[in-house]
Amino acid sequence: MGANELLSVKQLSVKLHNNVILSDTHLTLNFGDILGLVGPSGCGKTTLLNTIAGFNTPSTGELNIKRNNSNSANLVVQENVLTITPFSHVEPQHRNIGMIFQDYALFPHLSVEKNICFGINKLPKSEQKSRMTDLLHLLKLTGLEARFPHQLSGGQQQRVAIARALAPQPTLLLLDEPFSNIDARLRNELMLEMRQILKQLKMSAIFVTHSKDEVFTFADKIAVMHKGSILQIGSPAEVCQSPNSWQVADFLQLGSWIPVKAINGQFQSAVGELPSTEDIDLEENTVKYKEYSPKLQLLLKSQAIEYYEGGFEKNNVQVDNISITEHGFHYLLSSIDRDLSLSFEQLSFYSNFLLTLGQRIAIKIKIHDYQVFDSYDDILG
Numbered sequence: 001m002g003a004n005e006l007l008s009v010k011q012l013s014v015k016l017h018n019n020v021i022l023s024d025t026h027l028t029l030n031f032g033d034i035l036g037l038v039g040p041s042g043c044g045k046t047t048l049l050n051t052i053a054g055f056n057t058p059s060t061g062e063l064n065i066k067r068n069n070s071n072s073a074n075l076v077v078q079e080n081v082l083t084i085t086p087f088s089h090v091e092p093q094h095r096n097i098g099m100i101f102q103d104y105a106l107f108p109h110l111s112v113e114k115n116i117c118f119g120i121n122k123l124p125k126s127e128q129k130s131r132m133t134d135l136l137h138l139l140k141l142t143g144l145e146a147r148f149p150h151q152l153s154g155g156q157q158q159r160v161a162i163a164r165a166l167a168p169q170p171t172l173l174l175l176d177e178p179f180s181n182i183d184a185r186l187r188n189e190l191m192l193e194m195r196q197i198l199k200q201l202k203m204s205a206i207f208v209t210h211s212k213d214e215v216f217t218f219a220d221k222i223a224v225m226h227k228g229s230i231l232q233i234g235s236p237a238e239v240c241q242s243p244n245s246w247q248v249a250d251f252l253q254l255g256s257w258i259p260v261k262a263i264n265g266q267f268q269s270a271v272g273e274l275p276s277t278e279d280i281d282l283e284e285n286t287v288k289y290k291e292y293s294p295k296l297q298l299l300l301k302s303q304a305i306e307y308y309e310g311g312f313e314k315n316n317v318q319v320d321n322i323s324i325t326e327h328g329f330h331y332l333l334s335s336i337d338r339d340l341s342l343s344f345e346q347l348s349f350y351s352n353f354l355l356t357l358g359q360r361i362a363i364k365i366k367i368h369d370y371q372v373f374d375s376y377d378d379i380l381g
């Protein structure tokens with residue numbers, strides 16, 4: 001493992017009740033990084049988290065977890081690396097990992113104080129007291145130590161769950177959908193505060209979420225999962241700028257999709273020909289599509305759409321839906337061209353121009369570095 005790596009997962013597969021849930025999964029996490037696992041429901045996010053925590057056993061592959069808290073290369077010694085394989089299981093309590101469950105799993109019959117100290121009750125009383133006082137302060141829970149979980153708000157319960165997970169001073173924190181039970185209005189504020197706390201503690205963390213907004217606010221890196229594998233891992237900016245597959249771009253809703261046909265390197269669409277591909281390295285792009293695939297899709301961001309005012313003879317779309325947002329009017333456009341192979345129904349377009357429902361207008365694509373993906377493999381399953 002590299003000096004800065006806290007966790008490495010190699011060729012991991014996991015079977016549950018004879019079903020393959022994870023296959024050939026690779027992942028590395030550096031000290032101090034917060035990684036968000038995202039993907040559609042059922043893709044295996046919780047299974048991966050539970051396998052790292054030690055609640056599932058790998059069928060193949062290997063996990064390596066460092067147990068020390070330091071990222072200083074010369075302090076890392078081999079004995080501090082736990083290696084977990086199908087033949088060498090390490091119990092969850094020996095992994096030095098803290099886990100926060102979606103429902104927080106606080107002990108209802110224990111006070112805040114006893115919940116927090118649950119995992120450190122073998123330490124001397126003075127040490128327990130000192131860690132608890134620090135955590136109460138850090139998580140703004142001072143004064144609530146005698147309360148029971150049912151006497152706390154959802155946000156306070158989450159803070160207690162975090163304090164309890166941090167008390168044993170884990171190397172890694174795992175959080176399963178940590179913000180899903182928090183009121184939508186408070187969620188953003190709480191995410192920013194929790195992120196600050198984890199950064200202050202230099203704590204490494206992996207969290208699971210369904211929400212792209214959550215992952216962009218809370219994570220340093222994101223891993224997009226699909227059908228039991230990680231498709232792409234990188235910083236939010238890297239993944240948004242260069243999604244490596246149709247599934248990644250689609251899950252993160254990076255733009256609208258319109259069908260295209262490739263004819264000698266030139267793409268045709270229901271809103272005209274795309275700018276020339278002369279500058280595009282087709283060799284490189286062939287990893288994303290096969291020229292004759294029947295399901296080539298262009299990823300189109302609203303800013304790449306140019307509106308021709310008064311160009312009615314070139315009308316190619318009509319306005320099917322209008323809503324008002326903080327970015328101006330949001331229109332959903334469908335193509336007028338009914339060529340089934342190229343028509344589209346929901347092109348998202350933000351503009352300050354006032355258009356009316358059913359109005360036909362002309363648009364043009366103004367991008368030069370467009371991204372075309374092949375969604376055929378996904379349709380085949």
Ligand SMILES: Nc1ncnc2c1ncn2[C@@H]1O[C@H](COP(=O)(O)OP(=O)(O)OP(=O)(O)O)[C@@H](O)[C@H]1O
Pocket residue numbers: 016017019021039040041042043044045046047048210
């Ligand atoms: N104990 C189990 N035995 C058998 N199959 C399971 C078990 N736990 C989960 N699965 C299956 O594994 C797949 C992945 O489940 P998992 O909970 O890891 O997905 P997820 O991405 O976290 O989903 P969600 O976002 O809906 O929570 C699902 O098809 C689920 O039905």
